[in-house]
Amino acid sequence: MSTDGGGGLVLVVEHDPAVAELQRRYLAREGFDVEIEPDPARAPAAAVRGRPDVVVLDLSTSALPADLYRRVSEAARPAPVIAVTGPMDPALGRALGEHRVDRPFGPRVLVGAVAEALRSGTAAEAQGPLRAGALALDPGSRTAVTGDHRVTLTVTEFDLLEFLMGNPGRVYTREQLLDAVWGPGAGAGSRTVDVHVAQLRAKLGEGNPIRTVRGVGYVLDA
Structure with a gap:
């Protein structure tokens, strides 16, 4: 799953090229390898193909965010998925798992969320x-x-x-x-x-x- 990068591979699913590039730069500075997928519809296939260590999934433009999150989570399993969202109903937010970042956010917030998702994923694997x-x-x-x-x-x-x-x-x-x-x-x-x-x-x-x-x-x- 991991690549030769010190932090592992992050799949960034982001429709805005400028935002995706900013995320890539900040994650790369922290030792992560980054793959960018601009089309959310192709995110499950990208997760299967790339076998990332963590996925950053932009759901802010999705008509069915819970369904997209579910499909990407299944495809990326056991990698954690960080849901990037705008304001939403708390019940829907709960369906998007424990790792979330709300737009707008600074790139350092994203780096911290990726690190935390990886730590929690490692702890879950260790738990058995x-x-x-x-x-x-x-x-x-x-x-x-x-x-x-x-x-x-x-x-x-x-x-x-x-x-x-x-x-x-x-x-x-x-x-x-x-x-x-x-x-x-x-x-x-x-x-x-x-x-x-x-x-x-x-x-x-x-x-x-x-x-x-x-x-x-x-x-x-x-």
Whole structure:
């Protein structure tokens, strides 16, 4: 995945050539190799071809930013993706992962975000898979496997399951799960948690470890 550059390879998906060149110069100064893709529609293919260590993905002009983010994240996995956005609804922002930079921003902010994304990605890989019975969840590659069957999860489903598996045996209210997974002030109601838990249970099958605690919320049985 990494190149001969000291910092690794950064795929910059940016429609504005002047902004892309500024980002390239600042990242190169910090020892990163940089590949620029001006067309967001070609970003998934560029991620598969280049196998970058991190992706900087401009979503400010995308009509379907969450869908583009998902496709690029899947193509670039396990590399982290930094979403570059304008003002947006907090719930949509949560769907764009933990690494975000809001426009306008200075190039030093971007360099810091790239370094932080690489550090968190390394920590996730070092952590290794989380396990609960036959279910294994790998935060580094963002994959879930139950038995010998790979489970396809949305970004939010994965984040919810990762949070519960990282805190086995502890009961959480719906409000606590909303804050932890969707973020404070996301505007989602408690019914949102119920819907996502139901979707997870359906995908995980009979061996799913999420249990309802009547009148309180949910707990994951390790």
